[in-house]
Structure formats: C-alpha cells, structure tokens
Amino acid sequence: MIHPTAIVSASAKIADDVEVGAYTIIGDDVEIGSGTRIESHVIINGPTRIGKDNHIYQFASIGDDPQEKKYAGEPTSLVIGDRNTIREFCTFSRGTTQDRGETIMGDDNWIMA
Numbered sequence: 001m002i003h004p005t006a007i008v009s010a011s012a013k014i015a016d017d018v019e020v021g022a023y024t025i026i027g028d029d030v031e032i033g034s035g036t037r038i039e040s041h042v043i044i045n046g047p048t049r050i051g052k053d054n055h056i057y058q059f060a061s062i063g064d065d066p067q068e069k070k071y072a073g074e075p076t077s078l079v080i081g082d083r084n085t086i087r088e089f090c091t092f093s094r095g096t097t098q099d100r101g102e103t104i105m106g107d108d109n110w111i112m113a
Contacts, residue, residue, distance in 0.1 A: 003040070012046075021058070030063065033082070047075070047094070051082035051107070061091045066103075068096045081107035089113040 002008060002020040013031040020026065021040035029046030035053040038044070042056055048063030056062065063078045065071060076094040079102060086092070090113050095102040105111075 015052075027063075047077040048080070049077070050080045051084075053082055054080060054084045054086070056086045057088045057090075059089050060086050062086075064091075064093055066093045066096045067091075068098070070098060071096055074101070077102040078105075079103070080105045081109075083107055084109045085111065087112045 001018060003022040005022045006020045006024045008014065008020065008026045009028045009030065011028045012026045015032060015034035017034055018032050019037045021038055021042065023040050024038055024042045027045040030044050030048045032050045033052035036050055038056045039058040041058045042060045043062065045063040066076060074097045076096060078092055078094045080092065084105060084107065090111050092103060092105065
C-alpha cells in the first residue's frame, strides 16, 4: 500500500494497512497507526506519532521543526490522535520547549488551511 515513488525511512513504524501516496516522504522516528491514508506529496518528519484511521491530504507538512525563533534544535514531538482529516496545505509542527515540548492534536478533528 506504499506507492513506489514514496520515500519511507527504514526506522519508520507503519501499520500494514496504511496507504502512502506518490512522492510522499516519511522520515525517521515516525509512527503511523492502522487505517491511516496519506495522499501524494506529503512530508512527515519525526518524532511524530499518528494514530488510527486518519486521512492526510496532499501537500501537508507534518512534524517539522517548530515555527518559533527561539527554537534551537531541542528534542520535541508531535502527536496526532485518531480519525482526523487533515486537508491540503496544512502544517503541523512539533512543539517547543517554552511549553511542554510537544504539539498534541486529539481525535475526530477536521483541519483545513
């Protein structure tokens, strides 16, 4: 269920039934739960945990460095729950150490740019 043009890190943990679209890049320290569908041209960097039955549309940017000038490379993470819809061109960055060090998105959300 992974398109042959997708690039998936050997250290990524992806459930067997996850669909990964063309030209998507999944980096190190990423976990993706069962039933999740990722369209083409999505970038997912870690540390990121994505739950079950999510749908991530094309051109989303997930789990990259926080958009915060004070960020200096500290270890932070992103946690996405279950049954979320993340539409085109949405960005979810990891947290900052000025807060808890993680960004958390719960369950059953519909996110649009």
